[in-house]
Amino acid sequence: MIRPLTQDLARRIYGAHDVAVGSARHVLSHTFDVCVIGSGCGGAVAASTLAAGGRDVVLLERGPFRPPKDYTFQALGMATRLGHLELTRGHRTALLQGNVLGGSSIIYGAVAMRPPAYVLDEWQRTTGLEDLSAAALEPHYDEVGTALSVTRQSTALENRPNAIVRQMAHALGRPEGLHVVQRYTAGCAGVGLCNFGCAVDRKGTMLNSFLPLGLETGRLTVLTEANVHGLEGERRSGVYRASAARVTCRSADTGADVTRCTVKARAFVSAAGAFFTSALLLKSDELPHRDRIGAKIYLQPHAQVLALFDQPVTARGEIVEGRYLPFNGVPAIYNFLGFLPDRQFWWLASILFPANLAASVSHLPVEEHAAIMRRYHYTSSVTITTRDNPRRSRVIIDRGHARLDFHESRRDTEILRDSLVHAAKGFLSVGAQRVFMPSLAPPQITTVQDVDAFARRPLAYDGVLLYSDHTSGGTQMGKDSREGVTDGSGRLFDTSNVYVADSSLFPSSCGANPSWTIMALSHRLACRLASSIV
Numbered sequence: 001m002i003r004p005l006t007q008d009l010a011r012r013i014y015g016a017h018d019v020a021v022g023s024a025r026h027v028l029s030h031t032f033d034v035c036v037i038g039s040g041c042g043g044a045v046a047a048s049t050l051a052a053g054g055r056d057v058v059l060l061e062r063g064p065f066r067p068p069k070d071y072t073f074q075a076l077g078m079a080t081r082l083g084h085l086e087l088t089r090g091h092r093t094a095l096l097q098g099n100v101l102g103g104s105s106i107i108y109g110a111v112a113m114r115p116p117a118y119v120l121d122e123w124q125r126t127t128g129l130e131d132l133s134a135a136a137l138e139p140h141y142d143e144v145g146t147a148l149s150v151t152r153q154s155t156a157l158e159n160r161p162n163a164i165v166r167q168m169a170h171a172l173g174r175p176e177g178l179h180v181v182q183r184y185t186a187g188c189a190g191v192g193l194c195n196f197g198c199a200v201d202r203k204g205t206m207l208n209s210f211l212p213l214g215l216e217t218g219r220l221t222v223l224t225e226a227n228v229h230g231l232e233g234e235r236r237s238g239v240y241r242a243s244a245a246r247v248t249c250r251s252a253d254t255g256a257d258v259t260r261c262t263v264k265a266r267a268f269v270s271a272a273g274a275f276f277t278s279a280l281l282l283k284s285d286e287l288p289h290r291d292r293i294g295a296k297i298y299l300q301p302h303a304q305v306l307a308l309f310d311q312p313v314t315a316r317g318e319i320v321e322g323r324y325l326p327f328n329g330v331p332a333i334y335n336f337l338g339f340l341p342d343r344q345f346w347w348l349a350s351i352l353f354p355a356n357l358a359a360s361v362s363h364l365p366v367e368e369h370a371a372i373m374r375r376y377h378y379t380s381s382v383t384i385t386t387r388d389n390p391r392r393s394r395v396i397i398d399r400g401h402a403r404l405d406f407h408e409s410r411r412d413t414e415i416l417r418d419s420l421v422h423a424a425k426g427f428l429s430v431g432a433q434r435v436f437m438p439s440l441a442p443p444q445i446t447t448v449q450d451v452d453a454f455a456r457r458p459l460a461y462d463g464v465l466l467y468s469d470h471t472s473g474g475t476q477m478g479k480d481s482r483e484g485v486t487d488g489s490g491r492l493f494d495t496s497n498v499y500v501a502d503s504s505l506f507p508s509s510c511g512a513n514p515s516w517t518i519m520a521l522s523h524r525l526a527c528r529l530a531s532s533i534v
Helices: 016-021 025-029 041-052 075-082 117-127 134-147 160-171 210-216 274-282 354-360 366-373 410-429 448-455 515-530
Strands: 031-037 057-060 083-087 094-098 150-152 178-180 182-184 220-223 226-236 239-250 257-270 302-308 318-320 323-325 334-336 345-349 379-386 392-398 401-407 434-436 498-500
Touching: 016 025, 016 239, 016 257, 025 257, 031 041, 041 057, 041 210, 041 220, 041 257, 041 515, 057 257, 075 083, 075 354, 094 274, 117 134, 134 150, 134 515, 160 178, 160 334, 160 345, 160 379, 160 410, 210 220, 226 257, 226 274, 257 274, 257 515, 274 392, 274 401, 302 354, 302 410, 345 410, 354 366, 354 379, 379 410, 410 434, 410 448
Parallel strands: 031 057, 031 257, 057 220, 257 498
Antiparallel strands: 083 094, 150 182, 178 334, 226 239, 239 257, 302 379, 302 434, 318 323, 334 345, 345 379, 392 401
8 A cells, every 4th residue: 555655764765965975885885685776666666575575675766866745746847857858869759757766656647557468468479478478467466556556546536638538439439448547546636747746645656655665674775866887797607697786876966976886786687667777788798688688669659639629628726835736636537448459559638737738839820829828728638659669679879878779660650640630530529629739840620621631641750749658678578588688587588697677578568558567577576586596
């Protein structure tokens, strides 16, 4: 169940300042059983589970510790304080992930999904791993669900944006595709800005679930503001064994480096996210299979389609203790999955805030732009997610910096076009006066004929406002080194003590919000590792 991170527990959380003044000296001098890199859904679950299994664990996080009391509900300010943005090579798509203790769980939308059954069947078939079945993962999903208070929402919570999603499902002829979601919360406050940190601490995150559980054991130590550059180790008889993580401790407040050091352990678990895990491993000299690490990254990208209505969709918020709170209810109680099995996309009601509307209409003349912004509360939006299979996608190290060299496939482009067209037609069918596409040069859309004209236009990822916080792959699982980079327990092939516990393990994009599956796989890995470290 969700629980607060108390001040007493927080005493085992150290930062760059503690390293500078010597109060974290033991972290740098001690040899831990396990060093876990990254504190998001994969890392926090692994670290907590290993500590509960009796192991002495250090958890390294690049970002600082920012408690919920410091969250302001100011969307743009929190986005930069809590998150980190990368761009694919050529600045084509934005990659977003958390950059604080708790990782991306601090900024996710709190929707708990499992992959469709056919995706798990596909994973079993392509990897040769029988224990990737829903039945094999069920106890781990359950354990995670309990810790994070996963709760199915109620249609009684339906607000106007969610009602629009429901009406669209019926208008598009696929009402059976409307599913009431499960969320990481037992009692949402209804502020509606989950992606910018939950200042009321009702959303289930790593800060109020697995991190307190791990710290309560007394066997988990956390070092924040610790940027890991790679692993040190050596090969013997063809097998690599890591001995330390190379770390720069850097102040998040000043940006100044405090020290460069190593953190020693008997085993290492990378859970820094698909992009950064591949980058970290590629920067680790002597690591085997470097030609395959980071070789196939999936984005499962998102795009927002906005619509203007003739009646209010949301209401003005109120000022509470100096903070503006919208209080428009649970952001998404429905997932519309009607087109996922055959067309590879789905959507839900977006978290809407003025900046994303302003970006969507930034191409308009000043007076028209201002007029639409004055009607902000008359707008609604859906966030579309597409299941991709890119033509080219590889993490590369360019002059010491990691980059994602990515280019979508023709099929990816057609799926994206299809999703935008269906969302626009869905909005128009339920009374929208105007639809705003996420294009860099969007057309005016007020009729179905306008949508049909848009469908005939050339389209590519670099012409659409796309972002991804669902990146996966790079160290895919497989039954042997010919089929994957890691085995069914997340261990890199031909290493004795290097593991991965994040979405890097996914053999393909999962067709769902990935967080629950990341945590289930991480929990299983940690349970196995806790009993096998030598």
